[in-house]
Amino acid sequence: MPVSNSGTCCVPEPSPPPLPSAPPPPASIPHGWYPDPWGVAHYRWWDGHAWAANVAYFHGTAATPSGRRRPRLPAFLSVPVLVCGLLALPFIGLAAVFEPLVLALAFVPLLFIVPVLIWIDRLEPEPWASRVHAFLWGATVAVVGAVLVNSVVLLTAGEAATAVISAPLVEETMKGLGILWAVRRREVDGPVDGIVYAGWVAAGFAMIENVEYFFVASDDGVLAETFVARALLTPFAHPLFTVWIGLAIGLAVSRRWRLPWAALWGWAIAVLLHAGWNGAIVASIDLDDDRILVVAAVAFVVIFALTIVLVALVRRRERRDYVAAMPYVAHRYQVPPGEVGMFSTWGEMLSLRRRLPRAQRRRFDDLHAALARLAALHARPGAIDPADEQRLAQQLAAARAAMRPAPPR
Template identity: 40%
Template sequence: MTPEPAPGSAAPLLGGPVTPVAPVWTAPVRRTPGGLIALTIIGLVFGSLALLLVLVYLSTFLGPSALVLCLLLALVPLTGILLVVRWIDRWEPEPRPALWFAFLWGAGISVVTALVFDFGVQLALAAAGSSRAGSEAGGAGSGTDAFAAVLQAPLVEEGAKGVGILVLFLVLRRTFDGPVDGIVYAATIAAGFAFSENIQYFGVAMLESGADGLGFTFLVRGVFSPFAHVTFTACTGIAFGIVSRRRAGGALGRVLIVLAGFALAVALHGLWNGAAYLLTNDSALLFYYLLVQLPLFIGYIVAVVLLRRQ
């Protein structure tokens, strides 16, 4: 009577010896790149310090209680954005340390960069306008505000966020391999930036107009336009994703693609800021949102779905 083969062994052939079955496939061993480990450590340290500086700065004019309240409110749109990013990223998840770096870069380093640059511009304008007459300085001030809203802020903020995407692109060159990756990293950086910015906007609105101002600002930024920064910065991320797959065209062609994506991000950002600056009437701003921003956002959703299918 022939004995039964042991589990995991091949059945005997014509009374031959029993041999174990050798696996024909083994799961690949994932190794964390050394560059990602260094990036994570540096990002966690400097990004956390930068975010702490932002919170300390905000607490100087908001106060601890208002800061905590506005921070909790800012978590609402942040959670929605991160859930969408996770949905986009579920087929080929990016490394969690890289996503943490991206968030801290946006919430801390990018915001500090924008604040420092804005402070420097204000000092330069104050020094340059110290010898002007009061009426002349007043006229220049209004023009300066428009310039800061439409051009300076988009350039500085999108530039600071874009540098974060560039760092991830260089460190994760082997896994940063398409437009979807660029969207994921850009959206995470933008989510962090919007989180810190929302705390400031909510706090200022509450100080100036009380609960009514806070509620309206939360409605505009937390409900109507939580993905505004995401749509801006995603243009830069998509450009880096296209470059990651481009084999021809040379270095100049790749640089031009990135610059084109960055220019589109700045243009969309400037369009949004300009509308918010010029349209002081709430009804006009809502009409602009439905006519311009909502179609742009729908187009962005369609583009993301098509990229995921590809």
């Protein structure tokens, strides 16, 4: 039975409105920035197969692109990332030349973080270009902003004030701006997307921060201890803090709340958790009492476990909405039951994907992502943006075409 836009399965909608029209896609040209065919923005990213969510504006929120120069940067870059990346590059270069082991060890936490982020994002996979941009934002923009402000506070107020006050405020703000940038690009559909982008931004920030800590620890002869503490025992520290900002922003987008106020409570939780953890470390060192750090570590584990439960619940709810919306999506976009049935049951979908040849899994994932994004679009309250719907419908058509077997020669 078709479902309503709320995502429930109890309100029939036998006659959906007609799909909005759009100019044909530039199928014969390579990926890049092109005038937005819907006029929502000045330019929209074409990935070589379908229009993406990435858009670019010039002095306004919507306009025709005539007379405007198209962006020169690919979707995984932006001007802030490029500028701050150039500022951070000498530091990374020095580490690579003089301390290659330090640079290699800084990547170890990603072995834990990245698989978790991919698992969380499996329901509605985000484009890799968007994920890379979020990671680079954390590794460049957030790091450069934090270093500049924290250095000033360190010189004027001391190490304790920097660790307990400045670092939580500045670092969580800079990481939160990376999530808001994804919202600006129209890449965040709901709380799971917010959590995913928060995780990638935090992972990029933590990696560069680990380079700094490991570099200093190597000079002090305590590299092994620092590596165990930061990379093996607390690799999820920064994602744990920032995930609350992503959750708040994602909820605001999906429920059409006022974004600044909705994001504020997530930012406040992130800052408090960050300040509490740093404060426990500072107090343990200043008072020479390891019991403080033990208590903080236990509290950290409890909060981490509760956060995992919360993320799992949010993900399960989004999966339930996705499954409930599949009949409506199939009806509205004329997808045969056999095709949509592959994605109606989560376990069967994963089982089928594992049995596919590796070369076909990418096309399977593209089809799944297109259906999931349309389901998320119809689960939002309020009116649906025709441009968003047409773009996603086009992605669905392209993914379905790619899944069809090639005609015999």
